[in-house]
Each structure stands twice: as structure tokens, then as C-alpha cells.
Amino acid sequence: xxxxxxxxxxxxxxxxxxxxxxxxxxxxxxxxxxxxxxxxxxxxxxxxxxxxxxxxxxxxxxxxxxxxxxxxxxxxxxxxxxxxxxxxxxxxxxxxxxxxxxxxxxxxxxxxxxxxxxxxxxxxxxxxxxxxxxxxxxxxxxxxxxxxxxxxxxxxxxxxxxxxxxxxxxxxxxxxxxxxxxxxxxxxxxxxxxxxxxxxxxxxxxxxxxxxxxxxxxxxxxxxxxxxxxxxxxxxxxxxxxxxxxxxxxxxxxxxxxxxxxxxxxxxxxxxxxxxxxxxxxxxxxxxxxxxxxxxxxxxxxxxxxxxxxxxxxxxxxxxxxxxxxxxxxxxxxxxxxxxxxxxxxxxxxxxxxxxxxxxxxxxxxxxxxxxxxxxxxxxxxxxxxxxxxxxxxxxxxxxxxxxxxxxxxxxxxxxxxxxxxxxxxxxxxxxxxxxxxxxxxxxxxxxxxxxxxxxxxxxxxxxxxxxxxxxxxxxxxxxxxxxxxxxxxxxxxxxxxxxxxxxxxxxxxxxxxxxxxxxxxxxxxxxxxxxxxxxxxxxxxxx
Amino acid sequence: xxxxxxxxxxxxxxxxxxxxxxxxxxxxxxxxxxxxxxxxxxxxxxxxxxxxxxxxxxxxxxxxxxxxxxxxxxxxxxxxxxxxxxxxxxxxxxxxxxxxxxxxxxxxxxxxxxxxxxxxxxxxxxxxxxxxxxxxxxxxxxxxxxxxxxxxxxxxxxxxxxxxxxxxxxxxxxxxxxxxxxxxxxxxxxxxxxxxxxxxxxxxxxxxxxxxxxxxxxxxxxxxxxxxxxxxxxxxxxxxxxxxxxxxxxxxxxxxxxxxxxxxxxxxxxxxxxxxxxxxxxxxxxxxxxxxxxxxxxxxxxxxxxxxxxxxx
Numbered sequence: 001x002x003x004x005x006x007x008x009x010x011x012x013x014x015x016x017x018x019x020x021x022x023x024x025x026x027x028x029x030x031x032x033x034x035x036x037x038x039x040x041x042x043x044x045x046x047x048x049x050x051x052x053x054x055x056x057x058x059x060x061x062x063x064x065x066x067x068x069x070x071x072x073x074x075x076x077x078x079x080x081x082x083x084x085x086x087x088x089x090x091x092x093x094x095x096x097x098x099x100x101x102x103x104x105x106x107x108x109x110x111x112x113x114x115x116x117x118x119x120x121x122x123x124x125x126x127x128x129x130x131x132x133x134x135x136x137x138x139x140x141x142x143x144x145x146x147x148x149x150x151x152x153x154x155x156x157x158x159x160x161x162x163x164x165x166x167x168x169x170x171x172x173x174x175x176x177x178x179x180x181x182x183x184x185x186x187x188x189x190x191x192x193x194x195x196x197x198x199x200x201x202x203x204x205x206x207x208x209x210x211x212x213x214x215x216x217x218x219x220x221x222x223x224x225x226x227x228x229x230x231x232x233x234x235x236x237x238x239x240x241x242x243x244x245x246x247x248x249x250x251x252x253x254x255x256x257x258x259x260x261x262x263x264x265x266x267x268x269x270x271x272x273x274x275x276x277x278x279x280x281x282x283x284x285x286x287x288x289x290x291x292x293x294x295x296x297x298x299x300x301x302x303x304x305x306x307x308x309x310x311x312x313x314x315x316x317x318x319x320x321x322x323x324x325x326x327x328x329x330x331x332x333x334x335x336x337x338x339x340x341x342x343x344x345x346x347x348x349x350x351x352x353x354x355x356x357x358x359x360x361x362x363x364x365x366x367x368x369x370x371x372x373x374x375x376x377x378x379x380x381x382x383x384x385x386x387x388x389x390x391x392x393x394x395x396x397x398x399x400x401x402x403x404x405x406x407x408x409x410x411x412x413x414x415x416x417x418x419x420x421x422x423x424x425x426x427x428x429x430x431x432x433x434x435x436x437x438x439x440x441x442x443x444x445x446x447x448x449x450x451x452x453x454x455x456x457x458x459x460x461x462x463x464x465x466x467x468x469x470x471x472x473x474x475x476x477x478x479x480x481x482x483x484x485x486x487x488x489x490x491x492x493x494x495x496x497x498x499x500x501x502x503x504x505x506x507x508x509x510x511x512x513x514x515x516x517x518x519x520x521x522x523x524x525x526x527x528x529x530x531x532x533x534x535x536x537x538x539x540x541x542x543x544x
Numbered sequence: 545x546x547x548x549x550x551x552x553x554x555x556x557x558x559x560x561x562x563x564x565x566x567x568x569x570x571x572x573x574x575x576x577x578x579x580x581x582x583x584x585x586x587x588x589x590x591x592x593x594x595x596x597x598x599x600x601x602x603x604x605x606x607x608x609x610x611x612x613x614x615x616x617x618x619x620x621x622x623x624x625x626x627x628x629x630x631x632x633x634x635x636x637x638x639x640x641x642x643x644x645x646x647x648x649x650x651x652x653x654x655x656x657x658x659x660x661x662x663x664x665x666x667x668x669x670x671x672x673x674x675x676x677x678x679x680x681x682x683x684x685x686x687x688x689x690x691x692x693x694x695x696x697x698x699x700x701x702x703x704x705x706x707x708x709x710x711x712x713x714x715x716x717x718x719x720x721x722x723x724x725x726x727x728x729x730x731x732x733x734x735x736x737x738x739x740x741x742x743x744x745x746x747x748x749x750x751x752x753x754x755x756x757x758x759x760x761x762x763x764x765x766x767x768x769x770x771x772x773x774x775x776x777x778x779x780x781x782x783x784x785x786x787x788x789x790x791x792x793x794x795x796x797x798x799x800x801x802x803x804x805x806x807x808x809x810x811x812x813x814x815x816x817x818x819x820x821x822x823x824x825x826x827x828x829x830x831x832x833x834x835x836x837x838x839x840x841x842x843x844x845x846x847x848x849x850x851x852x853x854x855x856x857x
Contacts, residue, residue, distance in 0.1 A: 025675075187696060365676060404826045440739060456794050496757040
């Protein structure tokens with residue numbers, strides 16, 4: 001009975017998680033914050049606060065969860081966590097039947113998650129933010145948003161594409177496809193450069209279920225560890241076993257998180273996810289959950305047996321990892337490809353705060369925000385960068401600034417966004433059509449969205465040129481204006497020169513002025529000359 | 545600046561005269577098809593500029609331009625499928641005059657429905673993401689009000705189309721519905737364009753092809769080539785708010801001019817040639833109009849075109 005209710009609750013939370021993810025689209029104006037589950041995650045909040053030494057504004061949901069966990073136990077894992085539910089579903093459908101060598105209950109294995117937690121948090125204190133590798137909400141958000149959703153879209157599209165070619169069948173399939181296309185699918189098939197890495201982490205977590213049910217949650221998940229530590233002492237909610245118990249062990253076998261030891265009258269409260277399955281399966285109805293009665297109850301709980309030595313070891317490991325990552329690249333040589341979303345903090349702060357949840361990548365309407373590989377150093381793997389050839393930064397869009405759960409990207413208004421300089425376009429005149437072929441093109445100038453009183457960020461000058469054949473041609477040569485270009489990348493995106501565009505956007509470095517405010521296009525000094533030296537220039541038009 | 549005021553005053557004067565001539569008939573906003581000259585090649589409806597860009601007025605102006613050509617039922621027969629192609633390319637609001645005015649589109653869809661079309665589809669192969677431009681341009685809402693069907697283009701429906709008369713383009717991927725549909729209505733906006741000087745009707749068909757960025761070298765010839773195969777049955781040009789500089793997308797308020805006109809016609813060259821005059825240019829000044837004319841796609845000389853002027857208050 002309770003088991004069924006819990007399943008329904010789990011499914012409802014997973015569905016609302018997916019619904020919010022589906023709502024993570026331009027213009028990101030959902031009333032419920034679409035990153036709600038990430039805001040609920042105290043691990044991400046603590047790690048981000050430690051790494052960045054600042055408090056995040058989105059603290060309230062996480063604090064609420066902490067308070068509830070202290071009072072009621074680790075219910076989040078059994079009832080709410082979308083990754084937990086995903087594991088339950090995948091286990092039910094797939095991995096359960098492959099589970100052969102049952103791993104025995106091992107407190108040693110189980111304690112790993114506490115050590116992992118300590119390791120990551122110690123690293124975070126020294127501003128190494130790697131929680132994205134292990135934070136379940138970050139993992140599940142990007143897995144659904146950046147892997148499974150594009151996957152679903154691809155499969156759906158290909159299926160309906162195949163049906164479309166069959167006459168007769170397509171009369172039925174097309175209206176269905178239209179519904180999918182209008183309400184469920186992205187308009188264009190999104191791609192992700194780091195699909196395999198992100199997918200790898202997700203897949204390993206799922207496949208580990210072969211060893212043990214919810215292997216990840218029991219043994220590895222640092223959020224589970226954190227919530228477990230919170231729920232040991234003050235919890236009002238207790239499992240009680242009365243004298244009817246015949247010690248048959250049904251409850252122990254049914255216990256998902258493995259919180260019941262050999263003697264089933266006891267349990268480990270920090271492992272218990274309050275699923276109350278044991279209550280349901282007990283053949284003699286000996287198990288009850290209820291409020292703790294402080295003076296009457298004999299505690300039937302077993303405490304943690306964490307070793308101080310292991311704690312120290314994991315803290316040292318976390319510490320030792322810091323230089324390994326920090327020394328991996330020199331900040332000065334950061335790649336020109338690290339074009340961060342508008343509103344991004346300075347590079348160091350950004351790396352401290354970004355938890356690679358993938359929300360910004362999911363919301364980006366052009367698919368231009370992609371996970372970095374090594375462009376931003378090893379420390380920056382998986383952080384968002386704009387890849388203009390994939391998609392540009394839409395001029396009026398501020399969506400990514402609204403969905404960042406840790407404020408690595410600060411929310412900007414449309415007017416602010418239109419001024420913040422994230423990069424700079426430069427023309428490769430060796431390959432640009434007007435310069436190298438003496439043909440008009442001007443796609444970059446046409447596309448440039450920068451709308452100021454004095455015109456766009458790309459202008460053109462008109463020159464008469466003489467070809468080898470002796471023809472005189474009047475050609476419009478594009479020129480980028482440094483003090484107007486914001487680096488949105490639409491010029492590179494639409495440039496007809498393939499595969500590498502003849503106009504390339506490089507990252508704005510640094511992103512902040514000495515006073516900490518973001519650099520805007522107009523902060524960049526104007527060019528002395530309007531463009532390259534021209535021979536035989538006939539006119540510089542009033543740029544109509 | 546002074547020059548603009550003069551022009552505006554001039555047009556106002558024209559409008560006033562028009563109202564005077566047509567008097568009460570037009571004050572009611574109705575011009576029956578019986579009064580329209582069936583041989584008219586071009587209809588130019590001029591709205592009262594003093595009223596500004598009033599939605600209802602824009603719709604009335606659009607309707608009267610089409611009525612002056614003999615009414616929508618002349619083009620749209622009962623049970624036919626209509627494809628309306630406005631310019632919805634840019635992520636801009638209607639005040640920025642980068643996309644077709646939504647009220648023009650609304651009136652067009654309404655007229656098609658009144659002519660008992662089976663289905664009125666509205667679409668554009670946009671430059672900025674379509675989900676955003678459809679919304680922000682106001683056209684999605686307008687089509688909904690008029691009970692038309694707003695559709696996203698479907699990549700599968702671009703088919704390589706032979707262009708036998710093409711000079712530079714011998715074949716190109718074209719949206720097949722634009723070729724197969726019963727009635728294709730081109731609903732462009734008249735605006736400035738850096739490369740081609742102006743974006744008008746012939747240029748608007750770029751929203752029915754793929755790989756548009758590859759059309760930009762020697763664009764005038766390529767547009768004329770495309771026009772030999774993509775032939776709208778009717779062109780209804782929105783010249784209500786026109787963009788006079790920093791086109792096709794980045795105009796500021798000072799670049800926008802209220803011309804208050806809607807131009808309707810079946811001859812793509814004549815419509816564009818007339819619209820060019822709103823920018824103080826002639827058809828011959830705009831490469832693709834000139835080449836289209838030379839290729840026999842329509843009449844560029846406005847003296848040879850019968851223009852029916854209608855004033856609407």
C-alpha cells in the first residue's frame with residue numbers, strides 16, 4: 001500500500017522534474033523556477049558556497065530540505081530524487097535481471113559516500129569545484145536535458161521521417177508528429193559535443209545496479225551521504241519493530257537502500273530512505289513508522305561507524321587533487337574558444353560556481369551553448385561555451401542567465417544583455433569572399449543584430465576593384481567595429497564559407513572591468529581607422 | 545529632417561484628396577468588387593497617416609488593396625489550400641519593421657477564409673529561431689485571431705528543384721508546398737537591405753528556400769533565377785511601416801517611416817518597382833528587379849502599369 005503511494009509520489013516528482021526541464025526553453029519565464037530541483041539540492045549549494053566563498057541567493061529551498069531531513073530523515077532519496085526514481089525504473093526494466101553476484105552488505109562500501117562527500121567538499125574549500133562529477137541532481141539534470149532529451153528527439157524524428165516516406169501511413173503519422181513537434185520536441189535537433197562523457201557518467205551509475213540495487217545511492221552518492229549525516233540525531237521519525245517480529249528477514253531482503261542489518265529489529269537511520277517498504281512486506285505486521293517518543297522509545301538504531309582515519313584520508317585526497325587541476329593550464333593562456341554565456345562571472349568565479357547541470361545548454365534556443373572539452377582547462381570540462389558554428393547567441397534572448405541555479409551566470413535584462421561583450425568577431429580577409437574573390441556577399445553584415453543609433457557592429461565600405469580580367473567591380477567590403485561587436489557569433493554562424501567561417505569570434509578576455517562590472521562593447525576603444533587601408537576607395541557611404 | 549516632413553505632408557495631402565474623391569463610400573471602409581477595375585495590375589491602398597499605425601486601419605487598408613484588384617475570391621477559389629508567406633525572419637517586434645506587419649497578415653488570412661479556402665497556412669523559413677520570431681513578430685497571434693494555421697517549415701519538404709531558365713542557379717532546394725499549393729500569396733514587408741538595397745517581394749521568396757547564405761554572392765541574378773520557378777499568385781506588400789536604414793533587421797526608431805501603404809498585385813516586378821519609389825529609388829536601381837524584368841518576369845516601367853490608388857480613412 002505505502003509502497004504503491006511512494007511509487008506514485010516518485011513518478012509525480014520525476015514527471016514534474018521532466019516538465020520543468022521541458023519548460024526550460026526560451027524565454028524561460030516560467031513562474032516556478034525551472035531549476036527548482038537544483039535549488040533544492042543542499043550539496044550543490046554547500047559546494048558552491050565553499051568554492052566561491054559567497055552565498056547564493058537561491059538558498060531557501062535547500063535550507064527547507066535540510067530542515068525537513070533533520071526532522072524526518074533521508075526521505076528525499078526514496079521519494080523525491082529524480083535520479084533515484086530513474087534508477088528504480090531502469091532497475092525494474094533492465095538491470096534487475098542481470099543481477100547475479102549479490103554484493104553483501106558492507107558498511108565499508110557504504111561508508112564510501114561519506115568519504116566522497118568529504119573529499120569533494122575539502123576540494124571545494126580550496127576552490128576546486130568538481131561536485132558536478134558526483135552531485136546527483138546535477139547529473140540527472142544534464143543527463144535528461146543534454147543527453148536523453150536530444151536522444152528522444154532524434155529517435156522520434158527518425159521514426160516519423162521513416163513513416164513520412166510511406167504513402168498512406170503518413171496521413172496518420174504526420175498529425176501525430178505535428179503534436180510532438182509543437183509540444184514536445186525542440187524545433188531543431190540539438191546536438192552535444194560532450195555527449196559521450198556525460199552519457200558515460202550517467203551510464204556507469206545506471207549499470208552499477210547490476211551489482212546491487214541502487215548501488216549508486218547506497219554507496220557512492222555524496223548528497224545521500226550529506227542527507228544521511230543530517231538525519232542521524234534529531235529525527236522525530238523512527239522505524240519501530242514490535243515484539244511480534246519473528247526475525248524472518250523479509251524486511252531486510254526488501255530494503256532498497258540496505259538499511260536493515262542481520263537483526264531486523266534494528267536499522268541504520270542514516271541509510272533509511274523512509275520508503276517504508278519493510279512495513280508493507282512484514283508478514284506479521286511488526287513494523288511501524290511514527291513519531292519518536294523521546295522517553296519511552298529505546299533506540300533501535302545503529303550509528304555510523306566511520307573511521308577517523310578514512311575521513312582524514314579522504315580530506316587529504318580532496319586537498320591533493322587541487323593542484324593537479326589548478327596546474328593543468330595557465331590561466332593566461334586560456335583558449336580563445338572560451339566564449340562564455342552573457343552574464344558569466346569572471347573565469348575563476350565561474351569555475352567555482354558552475355556545477356555543469358546543463359540548464360543553460362538546454363535552454364539555449366540555438367543550441368550554441370555547448371559543454372567545453374579542454375578549452376577551459378581540465379578544471380573547466382563540461383562548462384558552457386558558445387560554439388558559434390553550432391549556434392549563435394540570440395540578440396534578444398536572456399534565457400541562460402535566468403536558469404543558472406548557482407548564479408555562475410548572473411541574470412541580465414534584455415537591455416543589459418545587448419551590451420555585454422562576450423567576444424569579438426574578426427574577419428579573415430584571406431578567405432572572406434569580397435576580399436579574396438571580389439564578389440559581394442555581406443551575409444555577416446546583414447545578419448549582425450546590433451542595433452544602435454549609429455548602426456550595426458559590422459559595416460561595409462564600398463571600393464572599386466579591378467580583377468585580373470580587367471573588369472572594374474564595385475564591391476562592398478565588411479568591417480567589424482570593435483566598440484559595437486558583442487561577440488554573439490551570428491556572423492560566424494551564417495558565413496557561407498565552409499567548413500571554417502571567414503569571420504571568427506574569439507572570447508572576450510577578461511570579462512570584467514577592474515571594478516567587477518561586465519565589460520560592454522562600448523568600453524572597448526574605437527578603432528582609429530574605419531577599416532583596412534583601401535586603395536581606390538570611392539566612397540564610405542552613410543551606411544544605409 | 546525637413547525633407548521628411550515635407551514628404552509626409554505631401555502624402556497626407558494625397559490621402560486627404562483621396563478621401564475627398566471617394567468620400568462616403570470609403571469612409572465606411574468598403575469598396576465592392578464591382579467598383580474595382582478588373583484590368584488593374586497594381587493596387588495601392590493608402591491609409592490615413594494621421595491615425596498612425598492603427599491596427600484596424602492597417603487591416604482595412606490591406607483589404608481595400610486586395611478589393612481593388614477584384615477581391616480575394618478572384619485568387620482563392622472555394623476549397624483551395626492557400627500558403628501565405630510573410631516575412632517572419634527576425635526576432636523583432638512589429639515596431640521595428642523587420643517582419644511583415646501582423647495586421648496585414650491577419651487581414652490576408654481573414655480574406656482567404658472569407659473566400660472559403662479549405663486551409664490557410666502561414667509559414668516562413670526563418671533566420672532567427674522560428675519559435676521566437678513567430679511569437680515576437682506578433683504574427684502567430686494574428687494568425688490565431690484570423691483562424692489560420694501557423695506552421696513551422698519542415699526540413700523534409702525542401703526538394704531540389706530544377707531551374708531550367710536559371711542563369712546562375714540550375715537547381716536549388718525549394719519548399720515543395722510553395723510549388724504545389726493551390727494559391728501562394730507572398731506578403732513581404734518593404735524595407736532597406738544592405739546588400740540588395742531593398743528587401744521587397746522578390747527577395748521575400750528567400751524564405752522558401754534552403755541554404756540561403758549561399759545565395760548572397762551575385763544575389764540579384766540568383767533571386768531572379770529563383771523567381772522563374774517560385775511564382776506567387778498574389779503579392780500583398782506591407783509598406784505600412786517601412787525601414788529606411790540599417791536593414792534588414794537592426795533599425796532604430798529613427799530609421800522607421802510611416803508610409804501607410806499596402807500594395808497588391810500579381811506582377812512581382814511591378815509590385816517591387818512601385819515599392820522602390822517609396823524609398824526614392826526606381827525599379828532599375830535595384831539589381832534583382834532590373835534583372836527579373838530583363839528575364840521577362842514582369843513590368844518594371846510604372847508608366848506601363850495601371851495603378852489603382854485607393855485612400856482609406
